[in-house]
Amino acid sequence: MSETLAILPPGHSVASFMAVVREFQAVIGVDNVVVDADRLAPYGKIMIPDEADLHAPAGALTPGSTEDVQKIMAICNRAKVPVWPISTGKNFGYGTAAPVMRGTVVLDLRRMNRVLEFDPVLGTVIVEPGCTYRILKDYLEAHNQPFWIDIPGPGPLVGPVGQALERGMGYSPYGDHFGNACGFEVVLADGQLLHTGNSSIPGSNTFATTRYGYGPHLSGIFSQSNYGVVTKMGLWLMPKPEAYKPFLVVFPNHEDVVKAVDIFQQLKLHNIIKNTPIVGHLLYQIAQREVRAKVFSGTGSVPDAWVSDYAAKNRMGVWACPAALYGTKEQVAADWARVKQAFRGTGATILTDLLLHADKGWQHIKRQLAGELDLDEFALYNWRGGGGSAWFGVTAQARGAEASRIVTLAKGIMKEFDMDFMGGFVVQAREMTAVFDLLYDRTDPAEMAKAYACYAKLLAEFAKIGIGVYRTNIGFMDAAAETQGLVRMEVNKRIKQALDPNGIIAPGKSGIRL
Amino acid sequence: MTSRRNFLKGSAALTAATGIVGGWEMLRGRSHVLVISSHHNAATARSLVAQMFGNHKIRHVPEHEDRENPLRTAIDHLRQPGNTLVAMPSPALHVLLGMAIRDTGARLVEERHHATHPLFIARS
Numbered sequence: 001m002s003e004t005l006a007i008l009p010p011g012h013s014v015a016s017f018m019a020v021v022r023e024f025q026a027v028i029g030v031d032n033v034v035v036d037a038d039r040l041a042p043y044g045k046i047m048i049p050d051e052a053d054l055h056a057p058a059g060a061l062t063p064g065s066t067e068d069v070q071k072i073m074a075i076c077n078r079a080k081v082p083v084w085p086i087s088t089g090k091n092f093g094y095g096t097a098a099p100v101m102r103g104t105v106v107l108d109l110r111r112m113n114r115v116l117e118f119d120p121v122l123g124t125v126i127v128e129p130g131c132t133y134r135i136l137k138d139y140l141e142a143h144n145q146p147f148w149i150d151i152p153g154p155g156p157l158v159g160p161v162g163q164a165l166e167r168g169m170g171y172s173p174y175g176d177h178f179g180n181a182c183g184f185e186v187v188l189a190d191g192q193l194l195h196t197g198n199s200s201i202p203g204s205n206t207f208a209t210t211r212y213g214y215g216p217h218l219s220g221i222f223s224q225s226n227y228g229v230v231t232k233m234g235l236w237l238m239p240k241p242e243a244y245k246p247f248l249v250v251f252p253n254h255e256d257v258v259k260a261v262d263i264f265q266q267l268k269l270h271n272i273i274k275n276t277p278i279v280g281h282l283l284y285q286i287a288q289r290e291v292r293a294k295v296f297s298g299t300g301s302v303p304d305a306w307v308s309d310y311a312a313k314n315r316m317g318v319w320a321c322p323a324a325l326y327g328t329k330e331q332v333a334a335d336w337a338r339v340k341q342a343f344r345g346t347g348a349t350i351l352t353d354l355l356l357h358a359d360k361g362w363q364h365i366k367r368q369l370a371g372e373l374d375l376d377e378f379a380l381y382n383w384r385g386g387g388g389s390a391w392f393g394v395t396a397q398a399r400g401a402e403a404s405r406i407v408t409l410a411k412g413i414m415k416e417f418d419m420d421f422m423g424g425f426v427v428q429a430r431e432m433t434a435v436f437d438l439l440y441d442r443t444d445p446a447e448m449a450k451a452y453a454c455y456a457k458l459l460a461e462f463a464k465i466g467i468g469v470y471r472t473n474i475g476f477m478d479a480a481a482e483t484q485g486l487v488r489m490e491v492n493k494r495i496k497q498a499l500d501p502n503g504i505i506a507p508g509k510s511g512i513r514l
Numbered sequence: 515m516t517s518r519r520n521f522l523k524g525s526a527a528l529t530a531a532t533g534i535v536g537g538w539e540m541l542r543g544r545s546h547v548l549v550i551s552s553h554h555n556a557a558t559a560r561s562l563v564a565q566m567f568g569n570h571k572i573r574h575v576p577e578h579e580d581r582e583n584p585l586r587t588a589i590d591h592l593r594q595p596g597n598t599l600v601a602m603p604s605p606a607l608h609v610l611l612g613m614a615i616r617d618t619g620a621r622l623v624e625e626r627h628h629a630t631h632p633l634f635i636a637r638s
Contacts, residue, residue, distance in 0.1 A: 042616030375581040
């Protein structure tokens with residue numbers, strides 16, 4: 001086996017690492033310790049425009065319980081072997097399962113995939129990190145429970161714990177995934193077990209119900225961080241609404257993004273629309289239907305004029321925003337009247353399920369808004385082919401003018417590197433998140449270099465105007481951290497020093513390392 | 515049964531088509547081969563692998579526009595020891611099948627990008 005150990009944790013020899021591997025095997029069994037190259041290779045597969053070799057793991061461990069994780073952490077802490085915890089490891093476009101630092105051992109929690117508790121009165125579940133949305137949905141359906149789940153784009157493959165910890169977003173009124181998580185069980189670097197909220201009190205039953213409890217609110221420091229390994233999480237579920245009315249608002253022109261964001265922001269602020277509306281650019285929809293080479297013969301980025309032409313020929317809008325109303329029949333009827341009033345005279349068109357029923361893309365959106373699972377969104381990767389994807393997402397004030405400023409800056413940079421502008425704005429009452437997917441051919445070194453340069457410039461230029469990312473990939477975590485300044489970085493580091501003095505948990509995550 | 519002649523013929527044809535040399539050697543003698551391909555690549559995938567194994571040993575799952583069915587089939591297949599997966603999927607399904615290989619603990623034997631489509635082989 002030692003001959004296949006091409007990659008080692010920093011500071012380790014083959015002999016010293018093999019000694020640790022044997023300790024891992026004694027704890028979780030030989031089959032759950034992966035160090036041979038051909039089984040390890042899939043853990044190092046990435047879609048981001050960075051060299052996979054820089055992020056190649058030294059091994060992967062698949063523990064089956066919290067106790068296993070505690071024992072592993074105790075070994076790692078003593079032997080100074082760094083680990084990269086993943087829940088399902090499908091962080092597509094952000095690094096998938098690969099670590100920031102080469103030689104880190106992936107701690108793959110996918111075998112810990114149970115729904116541990118469900119409370120039908122309080123609408124809570126407690127799940128393990130490997131529990132996917134598919135497992136959760138099947139559980140609720142098998143128990144005939146009237147609750148909906150909120151899902152991200154990759155739907156059935158990923159799970160609530162990873163989504164919440166990365167602060168991902170969904171589509172229903174429960175689309176703030178971290179905001180609807182309550183209660184974390186965390187294995188610390190020395191193997192100790194922490195429960196957040198008041199659930200550290202013996203006999204407490206408030207794990208999934210009480211977010212704050214007494215003292216500092218600790219839950220937040222375990223998201224997008226490397227301060228512990230989350231092994232259980234509570235999640236709040238949305239009761240199935242009596243009435244559900246999905247609809248699509250379509251805007252014909254590029255500059256309409258201003259009014260689209262402004263109107264949806266007001267509808268959110270006044271709680272008319274309760275879900276997470278996404279003002280999306282047409283190219284994102286086109287990319288899920290077409291292969292780029294078949295529909296676009298030009299060079300460089302797809303220009304606005306081409307998008308306008310496609311929109312006109314296919315009777316689509318340049319910007320479109322799916323949204324839905326949820327509640328009692330009376331509430332939905334009242335809210336629907338307010339929605340129609342809000343868009344009257346704006347040039348926008350409101351399309352309902354009745355009109356859109358036959359459209360495949362709409363069927364996918366309608367499923368998403370109701371927490372139904374599919375893999376339709378993966379069609380995006382057929383647009384250019386070659387398996388390259390890097391999500392760039394920034395947070396800003398929810399104003400139309402701000403959206404316009406973001407579009408102008410992003411498009412200009414993307415055009416410079418021949419990238420297509422595709423994505424949109426997740427509009428909340430006060431904040432919005434702009435998310436764009438840089439799709440490129442990862443098998444083409446020149447295209448990968450352009451995608452890397454484009455991402456780097458986007459990060460730098462947006463920071464210059466005070467707009468920061470909400471999340472980034474494993475290749476840009478240091479750069480993103482630097483945009484937040486020295487004080488913020490130093491505080492992150494001090495917390496790391498206190499909780500993980502040997503720096504063994506996910507070194508480099510969010511730019512935090514000792 | 516597949517003769518050595520047919521195997522070599524198929525292997526040579528596949529090598530010519532894909533540039534893959536080594537990976538196919540291990541397929542010989544394996545009794546359960548699952549071939550997954552996009553609709554676009556179905557004929558190529560079927561004929562090349564059939565030359566090596568004979569049709570009775572191959573199960574072919576077309577991708578069409580559905581991704582969840584071939585993904586589940588691949589996972590079920592790779593959970594059985596000693597099975598082989600040959601895939602010529604769309605770029606979208608390629609991403610997903612890569613995850614299936616990892617989640618089942620299978621071995622990634624060969625992976626190449628050929629012209630418009632990726633091609634890879636895994637075994638459990």
